[in-house]
């Protein structure tokens with residue numbers, strides 16, 4: 001509980017997939033010797049999902065369960081819900097006064113997403129969506145975070161965050177905000193079971209909360225070498241999703257499997273059975289930790305509420321400084 005001040009967040013997309021597990025395990029490692037704030041970005045979800053809020057509470061619940069299963073510990077980290085710390089909204093508003101529109105309009109994620117959603121027939125050219133990275137800057141700066149563990153796609157947002165911090169400090173003549181750095185962790189890229197990018201919307205994912213039987217079924221459906229028809233046909237593991245997964249979940253044996261596959265000495269069925277067993281072994285400690293929280297929505301609500309109270313103490317302190325600096 002000292003080290004750096006770390007902050008990160010995720011939009012509540014519901015059940016996470018095993019590709020997210022290494023991200024969460026990295027967050028969990030960081031909580032051992034840093035002061036960590038991890039939050040569920042429900043307001044950010046509304047920037048694109050304002051018209052589909054029916055499942056929001058359910059999604060928050062499922063995501064928090066996955067976080068706890070992955071090892072995030074409410075005793076070590078401050079786990080909270082963005083919408084329960086209204087100070088984020090106040091800082092976002094005040095930042096909106098000093099942020100040139102062009103900074104937001106030129107953000108690469110803005111135009112990309114606008115177009116992507118447009119192709120799906122959804123117009124997100126709203127005030128709120130344009131301000132997404134600015135709200136994110138408020139999320140980060142209100143805790144004066146030094147470091148923000150994020151994926152590479154978030155680097156433009158971190159850059160904007162630093163620019164806003166600099167501008168604020170310059171305008172009001174004191175160093176209220178630090179300039180937070182991105183913490184890029186090496187996370188292995190897991191393909192979906194069909195070889196495309198893993199995503200719930202493609203139905204090619206394996207959920208962190210999958211049962212042992214569900215894992216076996218998903219692995220059974222994984223795409224293998226299409227040229228292999230008979231068990232003793234020589235295989236091409238480099239084009240096989242199962243082989244990619246062995247490289248992550250079964251590192252000690254992957255080389256041997258590659259050799260046996262090329263020589264036509266192992267069939268896809270036992271190869272998949274072995275992989276499913278290895279994935280299940282990796283998920284077992286996650287299942288074990290989840291058990292404590294499953295079916296207890298009251299307990300989860302308490303965790304977020306006490307986390308939000310704690311977060312608010314820090315956020316309120318920063319806001320007092322901000323108002324003072326701005327003369328508000």
Ligand code: TRP
Nearest residue numbers: 007008009010011041044136139
């Ligand atoms: N934009 C982030 C994402 O899509 C989520 C997020 C919102 C976030 N606010 C944040 C991440 C603050 C880090 C810090 O993944």
Ligand code: SF4
Nearest residue numbers: 225240242261268271
């Ligand atoms: Fe893939 Fe294993 Fe079949 Fe080879 S034996 S093609 S690695 S599933």
